[in-house]
Amino acid sequence: MPRIGHGYDVHALDEGLPLVLGGVRIPHRKGCVAHSDGDVPVHALCDALLGAVALGDIGVHFPDSDPRYRGIDSLELLRHVAGLLGREGYSVCNVDLTIAAEQPRIGPYVDLMRERIASALGVGVGEVSVKATTTERLGFVGREEGIAAWAVALVERQTPVAEKI
Numbered sequence: 001m002p003r004i005g006h007g008y009d010v011h012a013l014d015e016g017l018p019l020v021l022g023g024v025r026i027p028h029r030k031g032c033v034a035h036s037d038g039d040v041p042v043h044a045l046c047d048a049l050l051g052a053v054a055l056g057d058i059g060v061h062f063p064d065s066d067p068r069y070r071g072i073d074s075l076e077l078l079r080h081v082a083g084l085l086g087r088e089g090y091s092v093c094n095v096d097l098t099i100a101a102e103q104p105r106i107g108p109y110v111d112l113m114r115e116r117i118a119s120a121l122g123v124g125v126g127e128v129s130v131k132a133t134t135t136e137r138l139g140f141v142g143r144e145e146g147i148a149a150w151a152v153a154l155v156e157r158q159t160p161v162a163e164k165i
Ligand SMILES: [Zn+2]
Pocket: 009, 010, 011, 034, 038, 039, 040, 043
C-alpha cells in the first residue's frame, strides 16, 4: 500500500551566508540563516518522507540544540531519513519539490539538484522532480527575506520475499 507525505520549510535570508539548495551551492549575495547548511527544499523533503511513514519531523530527529548538526550538509540528513524508511520496510516511489525564491534564478541548477537528491535517496533521477517559482514579488519571498519550499513524497512498503512466491 503506498503512503504519501508532505513537507514545508522556510529559512530567512541574510547577507554573506552561503546559499545551498537541493544539495547545490548557488552563488548569491545572500544565504539561509540556519543551524545546518539551511537547505530549504531538502528539509521539506525530509519532513515529507518522515510524514509519509508517521515518524515525526526533522526537528525531532535532528534537533537544533545538537552541535553535531551545526553546518551539516543536509543531504546527510536526507540519507539518514532514507535509511530510517528502509528500516521500516519502505522504499521511495517518487518525490516532487517546489522552491519559492525571488532571487537568484533557480532554473539552471534544477537538474543538478535532482541528481544529488536522487543519489542521496538511492532512486533514479526520473523519480525526483524539482520545480522553482517566484511569488511575483509578494510576501517575504518576494521581498527576498526568505526562501520557502514544499515537498510531496510517495513511498511504498517493499514486498517481503515470502509474499512474492
Ligand atoms: Zn530547515
